[in-house]
Amino acid sequence: MANQYDLVVLGGGTAGYVAAIKASQLGMKTAVVESSKLGGTCLHRGCIPTKSFLKSAEVVSVMKNASAYGIDNETPTFEMKNIVDSKNKVVDQMYKGIHYLMKKHNIDIFEGHGRILGPSLFSPMAGTVAVEDPDDDEAESEILVNQNVLISTGSKPRELPFLPFDHDLVLSSDDMMELDDIPRRIAIIGGGVIGLEFASMLNDLGSDVTVLEAGDDILPDEDKEVSRTLKKSLSGRGIHFETGISLDENSIKVQDGSVKVSLDSEMAFDKVLVAVGRSPNIDDLGLTNTKIELDNGFIKTNEHYQTKNNHIYAAGDCIGNLQLAHVATKEAVNAVTHMADSDPYQLDYNHVPRCIYTSPEVASIGMTELQLKAQDISFKSHKIPLNTIGKAVIEGNENGFGKILVDPETKDILGVSLVGPKVTELINEVALAQFLDASALELGTSVHAHPSISEILMELGLDAEGMAIHV
Structure with missing residues (x-):
């Protein structure tokens, strides 16, 4: 028997479950199809578990270097199993929270593989979803007839063609979630965000880490001074x-x-982590039954996240924009809002914070100097070392800095880069400033608590007008 819905969401990751909640709030009868676990990569194999690991690594590092704070150094002992257990407790708590939200908003959950059907007796349009039981190939599929579909199936770690994952010696970021022990020597292929976060974590936990990067610099999409400073x-x-x-x-x-x-020369490693990017999860979704087009392997959408079938939308990693959880959720919410015949505030990808949770942390927003030069956009650059800020010195900072790029005429904020403690929290203030179209001077003249690391933003804003106090 066919089920009738206003919206069927393929994929219950960050984009999918948030989209379902938004749709329910807008009065849509909604179903989510998920082949694994609600929460997706972000909750189970990405954002949340890696930050739990990094917190454990930070505690180890603080104990090893306690003398910097007037305390005797201590070499901690630990078992990786206990660190994994700590991570699992966090993930389980958040996982239960998502299930609670699904129940609260009366969202139906279908466990299995969802496939989009072409025009059929259920609907004259492509878009009806068949859900297959993953444990029973002969079971009859659930049929979900709908007005709209949102594809939010996310992505998976990309393999190297000459070095496929064996999940023992050649690892993906997914494999890192269940490490039995810390490898004595590990090579990490890829000097991007994922590779560097694992490099920072494993180094703190005692591994001898070598990062292998094809490019001339790590973090090729970030400010060159950020790249050099972090390296x-x-x-x-x-x-x-x-x-x-x-x-x-x-x-x-x-x-x-x-x-x-x-x-x-030849180097030998116990393990190798391949972190060279992520590929969209679009296999066997029934896309050939639709008019959906691909762009470099990703689902192609318009500014409202509609595909060529305008009642089929897509959002998140599978469409190939910034592969960040907060981007995926915003895209998904905007897609659902558009389905409801509203005109959402369009996402400006230049106003999206980008965070790297290494030690030290890196956070940025907007364009870099190279990107501005490539587009022939005029700018002024202002850089202030973080050691001018008392709270940053207390937190422990040697090479950190803040940089702001400003339009010389309008004083609009074109970009900000930060390296140092807690900067992944500070960058949200800049995101709000850009959203509200605040100038650098307005950022600088707003009152910031003292002592706080956020004073670096006040000084940067003032420096853009030649008014900085502490530099």
């Missing part, structure tokens, strides 16, 4: 970097229970 800081902690390298089947081999990498 210097991580190198100072003992993380090794090899940049500008090209790996292939001849330079990296898995043999004799280890991973051997041949560059100028």
Whole structure:
């Protein structure tokens, strides 16, 4: 028997479950189809568990370096199993919370693989969803007839063609969630956000880490000074970097229970983590039954997140914009709002905070100097070291800084980059300032509590007008 819905959401990750809640609030009868667990990658294999790991690593680091705060250093002992258990407790709590929200908003959950059908006896349009039981190939599919579909199936770790995951020696970021122990020596292929967060964590927990990056710089999409500063800081902690390298089947081999990498010399590692990006989860969704087009492997949408079938929307990692949980949720909410015949405030991707939870942290928003130059946009750059801010010095800061890029005529904020303690929290103030179209001067003249690390934003805003106090 067919089920009737206003909206069927394919994928119960961050974008999917938030979209379902928003749709319910707007009066839509809604169903979510999820083949694994509600919460998706972010909750179970990404944002939340990695930050739990990083917090455990931070505690270890503080104990090892307690003398910086007038306390005797202590070398802690730990078992990776207990760190994983701590992570699992956090994830389980959040997972139960999502189930509560689904029940509160009367959202139906279908466990299984969802596939979009073409025009059929259920509907003259493509979009009806068939849900297959993952444990019974012969079971009759649930049929979900709907007015709208939202595809929010997320992404998965990308493999290297010459180094497929074996989940033992060659690991994905998913495999890192259930580590049995800390590898003595590990190579991390990829100097982007995911690779560097794991590098920072594993280094704090005692692993000898080498990062292998094909580009000339780590974090190629971020400010060059951010990249250099973070690399210097991580190198100072003992993380090794090899940049500008090209790996292939001849330079990296898995043999004799280890991973051997041949560059100028041969290096042997206990494990290798491949962190070279993520691919969209769009296989076997029935896209060929629709008019949906792909762009470089990702689902193509318009500014309202509609596909070529205008009642089928897509949001999150599967459409290939910034692959961030907070971007996915905003895209999904905007898509649902548009379904309800409203005109949502369009997401400006230049106003999206980008955070890296290494030690030290990195946070940025807007455009970089290279991006502005490439588009021939005039700007003025103002940089202030974080050691001018008392609370930052207390928190522990050696090379941190704040940088603001400002339009010389309008004084609009074009971009901000921060390196240092707690900056992943500070960047949200800049996001609000940009959302409200605040000028650098308005950021600088607003009152900031003292002592607080956020005073760096006040000083940057004032410095843009030549009025900084502490520099």
